[in-house]
Amino acid sequence: MARDIVLKPPRIRSGVGHISPFAHVLVYVLLLGMITVDYVLLSQALTLLLRNDSQYGSIGLQMYVITLGISLAVVSLPHVVAIIMRRIQAGVMSRRWSIVAVALALIWAALLAAITIARIKAGIDAQSAGGLTGLTGATAAPTTATFSWSAPDTIMAFLMLGVLATSGAISFIAAWLTTRPLLTAAEKAHSHVERLRVHHDRLLGEAVAAREETIQAMRLDHEDAVRYTGARITFASRVDLLRAQLATRLAQRERDPESTSQIIRELKARHVAEPSEISPAIPPVQLTDRAADPLSS
C-alpha cells in the first residue's frame, strides 16, 4: 500500500546549504577529543624531552602551555587549511590565499617533524645519560648512543607521529566534508524545490480524490433518503390497502350498504374532529395524501 502523504508527509529537509546544529556540535566534539589525545601524547613526550629540567619543577607551567599550543596547532591547522581550500574552490577567496594554505600545511608538517626529531633525540639523550642523573648522581659513565631505527624511543616517536598525523587528517576531512562547495549547495536547493513541487502536485491529486470521496458520501446519503421515502410510501400504501380491504369486506358483509356507509361517514366525521391522528416524523407532504383517501377509516 502506498504511503499516505497526507497523514505521513515525506520528510523534506529545509535549510539548504547549512549543516545541522547537531552535526556542528559533533564536529567540535571530535576536534576536542583529538586535541585531548594529542595533549596526552605530547605531555609524555615533552616530559621525556625535558626530564632534567622538569624534575626540578622549573618549567611546569611553560610546559603545559607549550603542550596545549602544539596539540591545538596539530589539530586546527589542517582544519583551517581545509576551510581555506573550500573557500578558494567556491570563489569566495581569491586564488592568492592558496599561498597561505600551503604555508600553513608546511608549518604543520614542520611541527610534526620537529616533535618527532625531538622525541628521538630525547630517547638518545636518556640512553646516553643513563637514567635520571639528578636523582642518582652522575656516577654512570656517559656512553655514546647513536641513532637506531629499532630503538624503543624511535619506534615510540614514529607511533606518536602517526597518531598526530591521523588526528590532523581527521580534522582536515571533517572540515572538508562539512563545508560543501557553493555549486553543490545551489544544486541541492534546486532539487529541493523540485521535490517540494512534486509533493505539491501529489497533494493536488489527493485533494481531487478527497473531493470525489466527499461527493460520493453525500450521494450515498441522498440515495438513502430516497430509499427511505420509498419505504415510507410502500408502508403507507400497504396500510391503505389493508384499510380498503377491511372496508370492502365490511361492505360485503353488511346487507345494507347504506348503513355501512353511514358508519363510515360517521367515523370520518369523528376522524376529522380529532386531527391528531398520526403525525409522520419526516416529510408528511411526500407521503400519501391521507385526507384525499375516501376509505381512510
Add this chain to the structure above:
Amino acid sequence: MSKRDRPLADYSVPKTRRLRRRLLWRLRRMRDAVDVETLEVFEHELGAFERAGVADIDRQRTRNVATSAARVATAQKREELIRSALVRAENDIRRAEVAAERLDAKLLGQDPDLHTFA
C-alpha cells in the same frame, strides 16, 4: 470490500399480512355486531400498527443517517487536512525558491554578503 465502501443497509418494510388476517378473522366472528365502536377499535389497531411501522422505518433511517454522516465527516476532515497541507507546501516552495535564488546570486557574484559564506 472495506467498511468505507459498503453501501448502507436496505430498508425492510413491515408486513401487513398478519394484521390483515387477524382483523378479517375478528370481523367474520362478529359479523352481526359491527358498529361504530368496533370500527373504532379496528381503527385504533390500524393506527397503532401504522405508527409502529413508521417508527421502525424511522429507526432504520436514523441508523443510516448516522453511518453516512460519519462517512461524510471523515471525507471532509481529509479534505481539510489536504487543504492545509497544500498551503504549507506552497509556503515551503516559496521559501525554497528564495533560498535557491540567493544561492544562485552568490554563485554569480551578485550577493553583497558573499564573504560570509564558508
